[in-house]
Amino acid sequence: MVASGLGFDPDALREKYRVERDRRIRPEGIGQYRGVDGEFAGFGDDPHAVPHDREPLTDTVDVLVIGGGFGGLLAGARLRQAGVDGRVRLVDDGADFGGTWHWNRYPGIHCDIESYVYLPLLEELGYVPEWKYSPGEEIREHARAIARHFDLYADAVFQTRVTELRWDEGAWVVATDRGDAIRAKHVIASSGTLSKPKLPGIPGIESFGGHMFHTSRWDYDYTGGDAGGGLTGLADKRVAVIGTGATAIQIVPHLGRDARSLHVFQRTPSSVDVRGNQRTDPEWAKSLGPGWQRRRRDNFLSVVSGVPQDEDMVADGWTGSAELLRKLVHSNAGADLPEDERERLSEIADFQKMNGIRDRVDELVEDPATAEALKPWYRYMCKRPTFSDDYLETFNRPNVTLVDTSAHGGVEAFTEKGPVVGGVEYEVDCVIFATGFSVGFSGVLSGKLPVYGRDGTQLLATWMRGPRTLHGFYSNGFPNLFHLGPLQNAVSVNYVHILDEQATHVAEVIAEAERRGVDVVEPTAEAEERWVGTIREKAHDLRAFQAECTPGYYNGEGMPWPRSEQFGDGPVVFHEVLRTWRAGGMDDVLAGGQA
Ligand code: NDP
Numbered sequence: 279m280v281a282s283g284l285g286f287d288p289d290a291l292r293e294k295y296r297v298e299r300d301r302r303i304r305p306e307g308i309g310q311y312r313g314v315d316g317e318f319a320g321f322g323d324d325p326h327a328v329p330h331d332r333e334p335l336t337d338t339v340d341v342l343v344i345g346g347g348f349g350g351l352l353a354g355a356r357l358r359q360a361g362v363d364g365r366v367r368l369v370d371d372g373a374d375f376g377g378t379w380h381w382n383r384y385p386g387i388h389c390d391i392e393s394y395v396y397l398p399l400l401e402e403l404g405y406v407p408e409w410k411y412s413p414g415e416e417i418r419e420h421a422r423a424i425a426r427h428f429d430l431y432a433d434a435v436f437q438t439r440v441t442e443l444r445w446d447e448g449a450w451v452v453a454t455d456r457g458d459a460i461r462a463k464h465v466i467a468s469s470g471t472l473s474k475p476k477l478p479g480i481p482g483i484e485s486f487g488g489h490m491f492h493t494s495r496w497d498y499d500y501t502g503g504d505a506g507g508g509l510t511g512l513a514d515k516r517v518a519v520i521g522t523g524a525t526a527i528q529i530v531p532h533l534g535r536d537a538r539s540l541h542v543f544q545r546t547p548s549s550v551d552v553r554g555n556q557r558t559d560p561e562w563a564k565s566l567g568p569g570w571q572r573r574r575r576d577n578f579l580s581v582v583s584g585v586p587q588d589e590d591m592v593a594d595g596w597t598g599s600a601e602l603l604r605k606l607v608h609s610n611a612g613a614d615l616p617e618d619e620r621e622r623l624s625e626i627a628d629f630q631k632m633n634g635i636r637d638r639v640d641e642l643v644e645d646p647a648t649a650e651a652l653k654p655w656y657r658y659m660c661k662r663p664t665f666s667d668d669y670l671e672t673f674n675r676p677n678v679t680l681v682d683t684s685a686h687g688g689v690e691a692f693t694e695k696g697p698v699v700g701g702v703e704y705e706v707d708c709v710i711f712a713t714g715f716s717v718g719f720s721g722v723l724s725g726k727l728p729v730y731g732r733d734g735t736q737l738l739a740t741w742m743r744g745p746r747t748l749h750g751f752y753s754n755g756f757p758n759l760f761h762l763g764p765l766q767n768a769v770s771v772n773y774v775h776i777l778d779e780q781a782t783h784v785a786e787v788i789a790e791a792e793r794r795g796v797d798v799v800e801p802t803a804e805a806e807e808r809w810v811g812t813i814r815e816k817a818h819d820l821r822a823f824q825a826e827c828t829p830g831y832y833n834g835e836g837m838p839w840p841r842s843e844q845f846g847d848g849p850v851v852f853h854e855v856l857r858t859w860r861a862g863g864m865d866d867v868l869a870g871g872q873a
Pocket residue numbers: 302388389390391472478479480520521522523524525526543544545546662683687688689712713714715829830831
């Protein structure tokens with residue numbers, strides 16, 4: 279039955295979502311994937327690196343930062359600005375700065391968050407991006423420009439993986455896979471959460487006789503062209519892409535244009551909204567006054583967090599959908615709605631948003647069966663929303679075929695000739711895995727990088743029953759060690775903004791310790807206990823929502839994460855909590871304990 283005034287039946291849609299979710303659930307959960315190690319290690323090699331040897335380092339630095347992506351770069355930059363002028367050494371696996379933008383250089387790569395709020399330190403570098411949504415190369419160059427501007431190349435170490443941190447008489451001894459034993463007074467860990475490519479555990483991949491690579495290690499020697507397209511090497515090639523997430527949405531238009539034939543193997547369609555990229559208006563760029571980026575970034579964060587603003591400065595798909603939801607809830611009864619009524623209205627706004635996304639597929643895709651297969655049936659934030667003005671249209675090309683694998687749980691097998699779905703073998707020359715990344719694979723949290731604190735205590739052993747930190751940054755027993763990333767704090771889609779607030783905080787704490795002559799930065803056990811209590815009290819229980827979502831990395835492939843460790847009042851309030859705490863003297867961590 280169609281509910282009055284809505285034009286659709288919420289019960290029928292809810293049921294459709296459930297059916298579509300149920301047929302995608304796989305009992306192996308994240309176990310269906312494999313890492314790029316063992317016989318698949320070659321999938322993880324850095325195509326941008328020239329092999330080089332160097333002698334192991336045994337020197338001493340003031341601050342060692344693990345990770346040369348935006349988190350690490352911001353830590354370096356904010357330390358310099360806070361007046362920490364000692365040696366700051368960034369260490370990264372890759373051959374240069376940039377993190378995800380170093381690794382990912384696939385054709386079509388763009389940031390899907392507006393560049394004026396995503397790229398950090400624009401005012402400091404006197405730079406305004408050329409496009410509303412920057413291409414990857416512009417972002418990578420900006421990362422390198424930050425490193426030059428703040429003199430972070432001088433002590434940087436690349437193609438190096440940190441393998442152990444051990445506290446030893448007032449400093450960390452940092453071991454690496456190159457035999458280094460660097461002493462560092464402070465260590466900041468910012469190694470990213472989506473940095474290790476993953477492959478599907480499809481039987482027979484190794485038997486495929488053609489060419490294969492992962493999107494984050496694009497092989498331009500094979501395809502020709504560059505991130506702008508022009509993949510001339512594919513003109514006579516039959517290409518398969520496995521996966522249809524945010525990455526595939528950006529590469530498929532180029533492959534469709536340049537390959538002899540393209541088969542896109544889809545298990546779950548993405549929501550694909552309007553992009554509307556445009557060049558930066560030079561007059562607008564000239565008109566920007568001091569503080570413009572902070573205002574715009576704060577405005578974006580507030581809007582997407584549901585905090586009312588007089589103006590939506592960014593005005594795009596992210597802010598539009600957040601505003602839609604907020605207005606619907608508030609226009610119906612003000613702020614004091616009971617929780618279940620808020621949820622009902624939020625679900626209706628979500629249905630309306632997704633109906634619009636599905637209508638767009640019908641408008642743009644000519645073949646009705648293909649259009650039907652490209653429609654996503656789940657709530658908007660179950661999967662990463664995507665934006666493109668040429669992805670859906672690519673399926674109108676005669677050389678492009680969508681292969682819907684949903685009835686078979688994905689691509690079932692590989693033979694020497696290519697992927698197999700529903701017993702049908704698709705013969706291709708090249709397979710490109712757009713199958714994403716292991717969540718939290720790298721860094722301290724995964725246990726791949728063991729950390730031994732005071733008395734040799736192992737960090738993860740003290741976190742057996744969940745992380746214990748103050749504000750997500752540091753833990754009692756592990757002096758002068760700081761974590762950046764999603765840990766007992768508040769995150770948001772503009773992740774670089776979140777990292778910047780975190781880096782600023784850590785830099786100011788370290789600078790204050792130096793000013794006061796405090797050698798040990800470490801939260802008291804009481805302060806840590808209070809914060810863990812706050813997190814437990816405020817964290818939203820997302821398990822019910824996640825359990826209803828179609829599987830993906832947002833919900834542990836349909837096996838929801840045990841408990842949220844996020845600050846439930848959201849990032850806007852969290853950042854205020856940090857500022858207030860800093861203004862209050864920082865005594866919780868600067869009491870000057872034993873080394
Ligand atoms: P995702 O994890 O989002 O997508 C992986 C894709 O592979 C999914 O479509 C998945 O299907 C599919 N897949 C996995 N196994 C199989 C199988 N056996 N058969 C068929 N299909 C399979 O990875 P992405 O690289 O696309 O994106 C990862 C993240 O990177 C994004 O969520 C985003 O955070 C970030 N990103 C950001 C961009 C930006 O502009 N800021 C751009 C690109 C990426 P299913 O959905 O059914 O599991």
